[in-house]
Amino acid sequence: MSTATVPLRRRRAAARQSKNGEAKADIVVNLQGVSETMLWTLYDRACEARRPNPVLSDPESSRICAAIDYDFAGRFGVPDGSFAARAAEIDHLVLRWLEDHPNGVVASLGEGLETQAHRVDNGRMKWLTVDLPAAIAFRENFLQPSKRFRHIAASALDPLWAKEIDSDGDVLVVAQGLLMYLDPAAVKRLFNDIAARFPKAQMIFDVIPQWFSSLTMWGVMKTPYYRLPPMPWGIDTNDIEACLRAWSPGIESVSLLEYRAPRGWPRLADNLIRMHPGSEKYLPCLVHVTLGP
Numbered sequence: 001m002s003t004a005t006v007p008l009r010r011r012r013a014a015a016r017q018s019k020n021g022e023a024k025a026d027i028v029v030n031l032q033g034v035s036e037t038m039l040w041t042l043y044d045r046a047c048e049a050r051r052p053n054p055v056l057s058d059p060e061s062s063r064i065c066a067a068i069d070y071d072f073a074g075r076f077g078v079p080d081g082s083f084a085a086r087a088a089e090i091d092h093l094v095l096r097w098l099e100d101h102p103n104g105v106v107a108s109l110g111e112g113l114e115t116q117a118h119r120v121d122n123g124r125m126k127w128l129t130v131d132l133p134a135a136i137a138f139r140e141n142f143l144q145p146s147k148r149f150r151h152i153a154a155s156a157l158d159p160l161w162a163k164e165i166d167s168d169g170d171v172l173v174v175a176q177g178l179l180m181y182l183d184p185a186a187v188k189r190l191f192n193d194i195a196a197r198f199p200k201a202q203m204i205f206d207v208i209p210q211w212f213s214s215l216t217m218w219g220v221m222k223t224p225y226y227r228l229p230p231m232p233w234g235i236d237t238n239d240i241e242a243c244l245r246a247w248s249p250g251i252e253s254v255s256l257l258e259y260r261a262p263r264g265w266p267r268l269a270d271n272l273i274r275m276h277p278g279s280e281k282y283l284p285c286l287v288h289v290t291l292g293p
């Protein structure tokens, strides 16, 4: 049985502190399927944060990663910083939104072990973390909810979380590393539900290209010990705006933003693809949508 399938068992009520104050790696993992991917993105951010001149400063990821008893390197291989770069770009967008909406609410769907709220906190905003029940239970080993930082243990596809937010207020919905794992019909439904309930909101999410989605449906081994879960929703960047506008008439603007892995094979592939003009549509990217009339 791999470490990833060992039943969850907190050996102490929380990550213990060793004598020198460092958290001991004693939280055991029972996450499976898509929820296990939160460890992959966490590991990437944590390793990046430990590098000199990181693309993302993220001491919380480093703390959480160190407290988990899990063979991160064996399972996910050498981290390339691509998830850290993605998180850094989203941080910039969230910070810019908070400048205009300092008392706003950010709903982060499929948040896993992200600590973005801590990186961008202005002391006034409210943050809603939405994830599946097992994922929220695991998150709470490290991050406790509070009055401003709430946790909702439910699927993003469940209307429950949206009912917790005032539909007339300032709302930003972030879905980082989530939508590709959903069926295309579910992504459409989620997008339409958000647009209908929060007609003035903004949304930030990332997409993967169609070819990579197809590859994962066949089965991609990230390492000899880790097969990527299927990612059924892929879309090329030149199709995104038309697709979203066909889904919902209530869109004011759609912006596409690139993020680039700082190193490793994703950086190499990115460089190679960019050498062929017009091929950028085959790269992953971030999408920033402003809803409105």
Ligand SMILES: C[S@@+](CC[C@H](N)C(=O)[O-])C[C@H]1O[C@@H](n2cnc3c(N)ncnc32)[C@H](O)[C@@H]1O
Residues within 6 Å of the ligand: 034, 035, 036, 037, 038, 041, 042, 109, 110, 111, 112, 113, 114, 130, 131, 132, 135, 154, 155, 156, 157, 175, 176, 177, 178, 181
């Ligand atoms: C790749 S991880 C991304 C985690 C985090 N956003 C990050 O970037 O580190 C995917 C996350 O989506 C969550 N997830 C999968 N299906 C979901 C659903 N239907 N509703 C909410 N969360 C979901 C998983 O539990 C997991 O935490």
